[in-house]
Amino acid sequence: MHLSDEEKAMLDGRDGPAVQKAMDLLVRYGEALDAERLVSTHNVCATITSTTPFQRDFARAKGGMDAVFSEFSLDSQEVVPIPKFKVFTSHLQLGFDPAQPERMGLDEQTVRFYERSERHAASLGAQIMNTCTPYQVGNVPTRGEHCAWMESSAVVYCNSVLGARTNTEGRESCGAAMLTGRIPYWGYHLSENRHATHVIELDVEVESVQDWGLLGYFIGEQVQERVPVVHRAGGIARSPNLPRLKHFGAAAASSGGVEMYHVVGVTPEALTLEQALGGKRAQEVLRYGPAERRAAYEKLNATAGGSAEIQYVMLGCPHYTIEQIWEAAQLLEGRKLHPDVQLWLFTPRAIKDLADRTGYTRIIEEAGGVIMSDSCSAMSRAVPPGTRAVALDSAKQAHYLPAILGVQAWFGSTAECIDAACTGRWQGGLQ
């Protein structure tokens, strides 16, 4: 792999041992990919903090937070002092909400260690956004901007909706990028890899947030990690907004490994179908009609059945927007949750603050629900005690939660979820 003089100097230790270790990892990683070179990045999104007992014990045994960063974020067995980050770095979601430990069954020690870890990350320059949706709270890359992001639902949003460029990075490559401002120039950083390979022709209108999740779930399973373009003859009647595309990409990245998609007339690299395809022929053209929509719905409800009694409703995967909180608050206003049901709604800390100020938190709490941040049930493996069946308006969460926790999942619209929260029973169905 070719290295510039600047990169060689970092590898030779000019900027100290941590930058040297970071560049060493990028060289090993770039060569593993068979990348030609590295590319400059000024935008990293990653998990940095530590939340597990294993990391806590590691810190104790090996020399504190620098030891944890050296091993887990730089793949360096030698403990090196970690300097301040060179690059604007946003912290992603974690394994719990440290503000509500009792609700998630967390012990005091774990929370204390996390807080120490958060202070360390913040002191190095990490923005403590603690969300899977950094593009909601101050990190909105522009078209063509080279990024190094983790979190599949954020990666697909970054590439597809914003037109910025990132691969699905991991904790260690992001750690190296923070200290060097470099990432391998490979995959979705190159224009020729961003063109669509598969055309999805819509035979039904796709309008609601639920509709976009169903479409994404269908597409991910069909195309796996390739690049789909969604097209409707005559155009899409209602241009999808942030909650719709957020749900769509997260679903496609769950049933498959989609990191980049196009919607003709909507996303920035698809003004036309020809542009999305980069002038090439599609490998395959797939139709999405009522039968495919129903099949996606049934797969998402594969674990549902029986009494339809619900003990838990989770909203906010990916983290809810303020618009979605506003909608949930309207649906809940003046109602009460069924005594056997709990409702947890997840959003970034910054948006929770906005919901507090606007009065939505009060409406949701008066109904018996809670707003949480930093995590979700799949990440935290935390659900209210006694949960056997969950109602969800997220295809991604419906995909993961039964596998992770062995619970039954009912997938539907937000309104159906809130009705289930208030009645204790799932009464939804595909409209």
Place this chain on the structure above:
Amino acid sequence: MSAASTAPRAAGPVAPDLALRGRKVVGGVVEGEALVTRDHISGWGGIDPRTGTVIEVRHELRGQSFAGKVLVFPGAKGSSGWSAMFHTARLMKAAPAAFLFNEMTTKIALGAVVTHAPAMTGFDRDPLDCIETGDWVRVDADRGIVEVTKKNNRHAGGQARARGERP
């Protein structure tokens, strides 16, 4: 394959039944028993790094451990936590001895790098077609050669022996 068959052998008295050539992803030489799957592997939510066991519901390796094995699979899928899970498996001494795979992605590339296990891809024939679970496999990632002794021809095998790996 003359270079491979005339080289001094440390694997034992049995000559390999077949050899594959491929591209080095992570260098090193190691040998061990193959664990083969046609299913993609998820890291986060797909494996238990404490034991190296596949936990994904409906995965054909569910309940089996890849610790110390030569893992032969199509590629990685799922969350960006892939590398962190295999990294943790290494620290818990439950990582695979080597990775042989077909589809290159950033998840598998970074995962193999931080696992410090020899890894190869880009083979001249599909390893999923010619390597079976239980075969004895010698991976020389530095020279780009994989030698396979079919399980029927194996002498009583021992532990995977690793040479030339990164510490």
